[in-house]
Amino acid sequence: MTSTELKIPAHIAIIMDGNGRWAAARGLPRLEGHRAGTENLRQIIRACVELGVKYLTLYAFSTENWGRPKEEVNGLLTILESVIDHELNELNAEGVRIVHVGRLEAMPKKIRQKVCHSMEKTRNNEKLVLNIAWNYGGRDEIVCALQEIVKAGIPAEKINEEVITQHLFTHGSPDPDLIIRTSGEMRVSNFLIWQSAYAEWYFTPTLWPDFNKEELKKAIDNYSHRKRRFGKL
Numbered sequence: 001m002t003s004t005e006l007k008i009p010a011h012i013a014i015i016m017d018g019n020g021r022w023a024a025a026r027g028l029p030r031l032e033g034h035r036a037g038t039e040n041l042r043q044i045i046r047a048c049v050e051l052g053v054k055y056l057t058l059y060a061f062s063t064e065n066w067g068r069p070k071e072e073v074n075g076l077l078t079i080l081e082s083v084i085d086h087e088l089n090e091l092n093a094e095g096v097r098i099v100h101v102g103r104l105e106a107m108p109k110k111i112r113q114k115v116c117h118s119m120e121k122t123r124n125n126e127k128l129v130l131n132i133a134w135n136y137g138g139r140d141e142i143v144c145a146l147q148e149i150v151k152a153g154i155p156a157e158k159i160n161e162e163v164i165t166q167h168l169f170t171h172g173s174p175d176p177d178l179i180i181r182t183s184g185e186m187r188v189s190n191f192l193i194w195q196s197a198y199a200e201w202y203f204t205p206t207l208w209p210d211f212n213k214e215e216l217k218k219a220i221d222n223y224s225h226r227k228r229r230f231g232k233l
């Protein structure tokens with residue numbers, strides 16, 4: 001199948017895993033792996049824009065990742081901050097709309113403000129919706145949605161799948177068509193557990209900092225050959 005025949009998923013979600021192992025293999029501190037993984041983001045986002053992907057969701061920090069050593073958590077927060085500082089203008093110029101998915105409250109105020117600013121600044125962009133899952137947990141998201149539904153006074157008989165979907169952090173994005181997990185791990189790790197009901201999964205042993213445009217195309221090519229049935233015939 002040539003690239004012109006690729007079936008482009010409207011929504012790709014990525015579990016960007018393997019930064020720590022990438023660093024360890026080079027005798028570097030884990031944070032260097034996270035930095036390398038961040039550098040890599042630029043080409044993947046650009047490739048998605050070029051290929052016509054409309055939604056890209058990146059799993060950057062899970063609710064469970066707070067359990068890592070303080071130094072690593074702080075380093076990851078600093079990386080998030082510097083990505084916003086250095087990439088916002090270019091992403092904005094490229095028509096990328098930034099959306100944070102996850103709970104903002106637990107994040108330091110300064111970073112929270114920067115995240116909100118980046119969402120506000122890019123809110124009218126239409127080329128690509130970039131969902132950044134930071135302090136995101138699929139279970140936490142469902143808890144949060146239920147809290148919002150109760151607070152809104154929606155009666156039990158009015159609660160359906162549509163109502164729950166609308167109250168998730170990802171509201172406004174369709175369900176992911178393709179979920180990619182790098183680094184050889186084959187598990188969900190609390191990512192998009194509601195939205196992934198009929199997603200196609202693609203696993204690759206490649207560690208996230210080494211995942212490039214060619215690898216992305218390979219994943220999309222693989223996806224193009226899948227027959228999605230959604231429970232029907």
Ligand code: IPE
Nearest residue numbers: 016017018019020021060061
């Ligand atoms: C993924 O890489 C990034 C985050 C979870 C923040 P890891 O840090 O999990 O890397 P490995 O899995 O230890 O190699």
Ligand code: IPE
Nearest residue numbers: 015016017059060061062189
């Ligand atoms: C999932 O990776 C979270 C992110 C990529 C942000 P983890 O490395 O945290 O997942 P586990 O611990 O291997 O399941």
Ligand code: MG
Nearest residue numbers: 017018019020
């Ligand atoms: Mg990992």
